[in-house]
Amino acid sequence: xxxxxxxxxxxxxxxxxxxxxxxxxxxxxxxxxxxxxxxxxxxxxxxxxxxxxxxxxxxxxxxxxxxxxxxxxxxxxxxxxxxxxxxxxxxxxxxxxxxxxxxxxxxxxxxxxxxxxxxxxxxxxxxxxxxxxxxxxxxxxxxxxxxxxxxxxxxxxxxxxxxxxxxxxxxxxxxxxxxxxxxxxxxxxxxxxxxxxxxxxxxxxxxxxxxxxxxxxxxxxxxxxxxxxxxxxxxxxxxxxxxxxxxxxxxxxxxxxxxxxxxxxxxxxxxxxxxxxxxxxxxxxxxxxxxxxxxxxxxxxxxxxxxxxxxxxxxxxxxxxxxxxxxxxxxxxxxxxxxxxxxxxxxxxxxxxxxxxxxxxxxxxxxxxxxxxxxxxxxxxxxxxxxxxxxxxxxxxxxxxxxxxxxxxxxxxxxxxxxxxxxxxxxxxxxxxxxxxxxxxxxxxxxxxxxxxxxxxxxxxxxxxxxxxxxxxxxxxxxxxxxxxxxxxxxxxxxxxxxxxxxxxxxxxxxxxxxxxxxxxxxxxxxxxxxxxxxxxxxxxxxxxxxxxxxxxxxxxxxxxxxxxxxxxxxxxxxxxxxxxxxxxxxxxxxxxxxxxxxxxxxxxxxxxxxxxxxxxxxxxxxxxxxxxxxxxxxxxxxxxxxxxxxxxxxxxxxxxxxxxxxxxxxxxxxxxxxxxxxxxxxxxxxxxxxxxxxxxxxxxxxxxxxxxxxxxxxxxxxxxxxxxxxxxxxxxxxxxxxxxxxxxxxxxxxxxxxxxxxxxxxxxxxxxxxxxxxxxxxxxxxxxx
Numbered sequence: 001x002x003x004x005x006x007x008x009x010x011x012x013x014x015x016x017x018x019x020x021x022x023x024x025x026x027x028x029x030x031x032x033x034x035x036x037x038x039x040x041x042x043x044x045x046x047x048x049x050x051x052x053x054x055x056x057x058x059x060x061x062x063x064x065x066x067x068x069x070x071x072x073x074x075x076x077x078x079x080x081x082x083x084x085x086x087x088x089x090x091x092x093x094x095x096x097x098x099x100x101x102x103x104x105x106x107x108x109x110x111x112x113x114x115x116x117x118x119x120x121x122x123x124x125x126x127x128x129x130x131x132x133x134x135x136x137x138x139x140x141x142x143x144x145x146x147x148x149x150x151x152x153x154x155x156x157x158x159x160x161x162x163x164x165x166x167x168x169x170x171x172x173x174x175x176x177x178x179x180x181x182x183x184x185x186x187x188x189x190x191x192x193x194x195x196x197x198x199x200x201x202x203x204x205x206x207x208x209x210x211x212x213x214x215x216x217x218x219x220x221x222x223x224x225x226x227x228x229x230x231x232x233x234x235x236x237x238x239x240x241x242x243x244x245x246x247x248x249x250x251x252x253x254x255x256x257x258x259x260x261x262x263x264x265x266x267x268x269x270x271x272x273x274x275x276x277x278x279x280x281x282x283x284x285x286x287x288x289x290x291x292x293x294x295x296x297x298x299x300x301x302x303x304x305x306x307x308x309x310x311x312x313x314x315x316x317x318x319x320x321x322x323x324x325x326x327x328x329x330x331x332x333x334x335x336x337x338x339x340x341x342x343x344x345x346x347x348x349x350x351x352x353x354x355x356x357x358x359x360x361x362x363x364x365x366x367x368x369x370x371x372x373x374x375x376x377x378x379x380x381x382x383x384x385x386x387x388x389x390x391x392x393x394x395x396x397x398x399x400x401x402x403x404x405x406x407x408x409x410x411x412x413x414x415x416x417x418x419x420x421x422x423x424x425x426x427x428x429x430x431x432x433x434x435x436x437x438x439x440x441x442x443x444x445x446x447x448x449x450x451x452x453x454x455x456x457x458x459x460x461x462x463x464x465x466x467x468x469x470x471x472x473x474x475x476x477x478x479x480x481x482x483x484x485x486x487x488x489x490x491x492x493x494x495x496x497x498x499x500x501x502x503x504x505x506x507x508x509x510x511x512x513x514x515x516x517x518x519x520x521x522x523x524x525x526x527x528x529x530x531x532x533x534x535x536x537x538x539x540x541x542x543x544x545x546x547x548x549x550x551x552x553x554x555x556x557x558x559x560x561x562x563x564x565x566x567x568x569x570x571x572x573x574x575x576x577x578x579x580x581x582x583x584x585x586x587x588x589x590x591x592x593x594x595x596x597x598x599x600x601x602x603x604x605x606x607x608x609x610x611x612x613x614x615x616x617x618x619x620x621x622x623x624x625x626x627x628x629x630x631x632x633x634x635x636x637x638x639x640x641x642x643x644x645x646x647x648x649x650x651x652x653x654x655x656x657x658x659x660x661x662x663x664x665x666x667x668x669x670x671x672x673x674x675x676x677x678x679x680x681x682x683x684x685x686x687x688x689x690x691x692x693x694x695x696x697x698x699x700x701x702x703x704x705x706x707x708x709x710x711x712x713x714x715x716x717x718x719x720x721x722x723x724x725x726x727x728x729x730x731x732x733x734x735x736x737x738x739x740x741x742x743x744x745x746x747x748x749x750x751x752x753x754x755x756x757x758x759x760x761x762x763x764x765x766x767x768x769x770x771x772x773x774x775x776x777x778x779x780x781x782x783x784x785x786x
Contacts, residue, residue, distance in 0.1 A: 001037045004048055008056040012651050012676055015052050020674040023049040028075045029110040031102070032118040039128035043137050055111075060678060063087070070682040074113030078637075079104065081112060091682055093691035093710045097640035100695045103702055113677040115637045116648065116660065120668050120727060121704055122152065122631030135629045140164040141217040144630045145581075150765035151706065151724075154757070154773070156580035157628025158727035164627070165227065168215035171197040171547040175212055175227055178234065179624040180580060182617060191238045191245055194231065198546055199246075199271040200264070200310055202235030203293060206302050206607075208543045209392070209423040217627050223591035225624050226612075233617035239309060246271075246313045253277040255560045258340040260284075260327055263291025264542045265533030266346035267310070268549030269556070270319050273344075276557050280319045281340070285326040291348055292534075293542070295371045298396050300403075300608045328500025342528050342556045345507075345515065346549065349494035349534035359446025362453050366397040366491030384408040386456050386483050388443055389491035390415045393539065395426040397491045398435045403604050410483050412438040412456070414464040414473055429608070432599055438483075442475055443492075447482055455484040494539045507531065514538055521555025522548055530556055580761050581626035592620040629727055630763060633661060633668055634704040638729045639721035640693050643710035646682040650675050658721075661728035668728070689714030690784040694776045707769055709776040713744060713784045720756065720780075725773060732756035735777060749781040750774075 009015035018024050025048040027033050033051075036042065054060065055075050062073040063084050070091055072081065081087055082099035101107055101115065119125075124132040124143040133139035138161070144152045165175045174193050181190035194201045205228050216224035238245050255278045259266045262284040274280045288294050290307040315321065327333060327347075337343050366389065385406045387398040390413025402409045411430065413420060417439040420427060431437060444457040460479035466472040496514055498506065508525035510516040515524055515531040522530045532548040534540060594609045602608055612620070641648075641657040648655045652675050662670045671677070685691060691712045697703035705724040712719040718739050720732040735756035742748050753774035760770050 001034075002040070002047060004037075005050040006053065007050065008053045010056065012054075012057055012060075012678060015054050015057060015676055016651055016674050018050060018052045019676070021050070022673065023047075024052060024673075025050075026052050026054050026676060028053075028055050029077070029114045031106050031110040032114060036119065036126075039126070040130055041126055041128065043130050043133065046137065054676065062679075065684075068684040070684070072112055072680045072682070074677040074679055075111045077108060078110045078112060078115060079107040081637075082107060090685060091644060091691065093640040093643055093693040093712070094637065094682065096693035097636040097695075097708075097710065100693065100705075100708070101636050112637055112680060115635050116641075117667070117669055117671065117677065118635060120629075120631040121634045121724075122629075123148070125631050135160045135627065136631065140215075141220065141625075141627055142630050144763065145625050145627070146221055148765060149630060149763035150768075151632065152630040152763050152766055153632055153726045154760045154762035154766050154769050155726040155730055156761055157626065157630045159579050160629040160727075164215035164217060165212040166215075168211040170211070170541065170544040171550065173197050173212070176579060176624060176626040176628075179225070179230065179621040180626055182230065182234070182621040183581070183624075187234065187237055187614070188244065190234050194234060195238070195245060197550060198543070199268060199550075200235075200546065201231050202239045202306060203264070203302065203310065204543050204546060205229075205232035205235045206306075207293075207297055207392075209541050217625055218623060226592045226594070226620050229592055229594055229612045230617045230620050233612050233614060236611050237614070239306070239313075242313045242316075246317050248316075248318050249275060249277040251277050252279070253560070253562050255279070255342075255562060256281070256340045257556055257560070258283065258336055258343045259346060260336075260344065261291060261346035261348055261533065261535075262286075262289035262311075262321065262323075263346060263348050263533055263545060264293060265545035265549035265552075266291065266344065267293075267314065268546040269344050269346065269530075269532065269553045270314060270549075271317075272550050272553035273556060274314070274317050274319050276553070276562050278557075278560065278562065282319060282321045283325050283327060283331070283336075284321070284323050287324060289321050289323060296367060296393065296396070298370065298400050299605050300399075300602065301396070303607050326500065333501050337529065341560055342530065344522075344549075344552050344556060345524075345529070345531040345535060346533040346545075346552075347496070347498075347500075347535045349496050349514075349539055355443060355490070355492060357443050357445050359448050359453075360490075362446050362448055362451065363488040363490045366393060366489045367494060369397055369489050370400065383486040384484055385410070385487045385489060386485040387411045387489045387491055388456070389413055389493075390420040390422055390439070391491065391539065392422045392426050394491035395422045395430050395435075397489050398430055399433055400604065401487075401489065402433050402435060403602065406487075408436070408485075409434070410436040410438060410485065412441040412443075412458055412483065414440070414442050414461045416440050433602070441481070442473055444480055446488060453486055453488060455482050456488055457482045494534065496535050496538075498535075512538060518555070520551070521558065522552035523555055523559070528559055530559075579626045579628040581622070581624060591623065592616055631727060632724045633726070633728050634724045635729070636693070636695060636705060636708055636723070639708055639710040639723040640691070641680065641682065642721040642729050642731065643691060643712045643719045644682050644685065645712075645719065646680055648677055649679045649681060650677055654681070658729070658731065685712065686715030692780045692783045694780040694783075696772050696776055707772045707776055709773070709780050711777070711780045711784060713739065713781065716740075720752070720777060722756065722773060722777075725760075725769060732777065734758050739781065744781050744785050746782065749778040752781055753777040 060073045060075040078098040088095040178190040178193040210228045212227050213224040257273045257278050259270045259282045270280045289311045293307050385401045398409050398411045440461050441458040442461040444459040447455040460476040462474045464473045508516045515536045522532045524531050530552045532552045533545045596609045646657040648660045693710045695705045695708040708723050720735045722730045735752040738752045738755040756777045757770045
């Protein structure tokens with residue numbers, strides 16, 4: 001084992017104090033802990049530096065009955081519990097469970113507290129030398145989903161941590177959560193989960209870079225789930241049923257907020273501010289609301305009618321739009337900030353940056369081109385065009401120029417092909433349309449004759465970043481090439497224009513020249529004034545803008561002292577984080593592809609792709625692994641204590657045994673890092689009741705359970721609890737309901753066994769556990785009538 005400090009605690013208080021120091025664990029019987037340490041199961045950051053012995057603490061080893069309650073000290077040996085005559089007679093299931101643990105030698109050492117708190121079992125998690133960095137260890141995936149899972153859960157996984165797809169999403173969308181609802185046919189719940197963090201999924205699904213698909217664990221075995229396609233179907237469903245999801249708030253707060261800019265960040269903030277009950281007014285200098293959504297993203301990617309429909313929905317919620325209104329010209333910031341209780345600046349980044357190359361004044365700004373594309377191309381059909389930049393805007397510029405009739409379009413960017421900021425879909429689209437992409441080339445100078453553009457001289461870019469990862473291009477000045485072109489469209493960045501603010505109302509800027517804001521609230525250097533979107537980050541993604549618009553709305557609501565919590569609890573969260581997926585979907589390697597127009601039928605004003613049907617989205621959602629932990633809790637005493645309605649007493653609180661278990665990293669209980677089990681309380685069973693524990697293992701001794709089961713019958717409320725079939729002990733409520741008020745017989749016991757597994761959803765190798773579970777429940781119930 002790795003070295004660690006060892007102390008003998010003299011009191012519970014002393015042990016708790018040691019635990020509070022971090023990287024500390026307690027040891028009692030050591031039957032589980034020493035093996036874990038010896039085999040180097042845990043990663044270094046979870047390996048304890050200090051081990052505190054609590055067997056040295058007086059008063060934690062006892063068995064007694066007081067006032068109708070059985071009380072057992074936390075370090076009481078399992079052997080003593082198994083041999084205790086009172087427990088054998090009145091609390092039979094607990095005695096049987098304790099007697100079933102491993103071997104007599106282990107029972108002589110093991111304690112009831114340790115048996116409850118032991119780590120779950122999974123051979124990937126428990127593999128010596130920490131060979132599998134799984135979810136429980138802070139990794140990204142559960143290897144059992146696609147690996148050997150014969151001893152794993154048959155009742156779904158447990159959401160041990162935030163999934164990698166959600167972590168990749170700037171908005172933090174619970175992607176597995178809404179995929180699960182789709183599989184269950186709950187489209188309204190799926191919609192609500194997305195709208196927790198994103199009020200415009202029909203839009204983002206079409207234009208988002210979908211970093212989430214890069215984080216999808218499915219891509220480790222075949223292809224990622226087409227999250228963008230599924231989100232698009234849900235988004236269109238939301239738009240078609242807008243009355244369900246966009247409602248006028250029931251209660252007005254009496255507070256007012258102004259949003260400057262109607263791009264994705266402004267629209268996001270406006271939605272969440274209005275949903276909280278605030279009066280919201282959105283200002284924009286353009287003729288139509290939508291910002292970049294309306295003016296910069298081509299209609300073949302984002303239909304403008306869709307944006308207009310969304311604006312109308314927001315208006316129906318009570319959000320007011322004041323268009324053709326320029327702040328600083330039509331209304332001063334001073335007047336604005338005095339009139340409204342809080343202001344959010346989401347003015348975007350529309351200003352052209354100066355690159356500093358010779359002849360730059362002869363080039364065109366790519367964003368201006370997209371805004372007035374048809375006017376710009378007049379008289380330029382058949383010309384050669386070069387586009388500079390490697391992001392989605394550059395791709396839009398290049399494809400748009402090509403579709404408008406440019407003879408040849410060449411795109412040059414600093415980044416290497418595999419690190420271009422544009423999404424892979426947009427790069428593929430550009431190449432399909434005949435765009436020539438030249439990665440790793442930087443701008444040298446504009447080639448011109450008497451003020452007429454002839455082309456662009458490029459120089460080789462060895463790396464756009466320095467050794468620290470900062471943007472600082474390194475060029476080879478000896479390798480240059482000239483690309484002929486009559487028109488040069490610059491799409492290498494955009495700047496923020498804050499000239500509309502009077503000097504007194506200026507906000508602090510960061511080193512990049514963007515508005516400096518709090519990461520948590522989006523508040524600027526001025527109290528009550530917030531900012532977000534491209535004005536604070538520079539050109540970024542639509543979903544990133546949506547996310548900080550949401551964050552700003554939360555910050556503004558807090559500032560305005562508006563009590564509002566925009567959280568919709570999904571069924572997954574309501575049901576103790578248990579997550580399920582369709583096991584048959586694991587073998588479905590046929591990832592869905594969006595249906596698109598062929599290249600010959602593509603144009604500027606018609607969308608290139610089609611929304612998947614609800615049936616297609618459902619099929620693709622079934623490919624989602626719903627990445628949870630499928631390791632099982634194998635405590636034998638846990639189901640017995642839950643069946644007997646016991647309580648776990650710690651140094652801080654008393655917890656129902658059923659609520660004691662939770663899959664944390666890496667533990668499996670609700671215990672805080674500085675909390676210790678001190679005793680277990682078991683109420684006297686109802687008069688005339690009887691409890692039984694049954695266990696199936698491949699060997700009667702030594703082995704951990706494949707399935708175990710505890711039942712309590714004879715009272716008004718029978719209880720049946722299973723273990724080793726799920727990440728935490730599993731109450732078989734349907735089985736309990738099937739026997740409530742009935743006299744147990746062969747037929748009823750068999751029906752209860754079937755009811756116990758009614759919601760089973762086994763992994764591919766664990767199906768055999770269903771029959772074992774049914775049989776154990778039946779046998780346990782029949783034993784109660786002997």
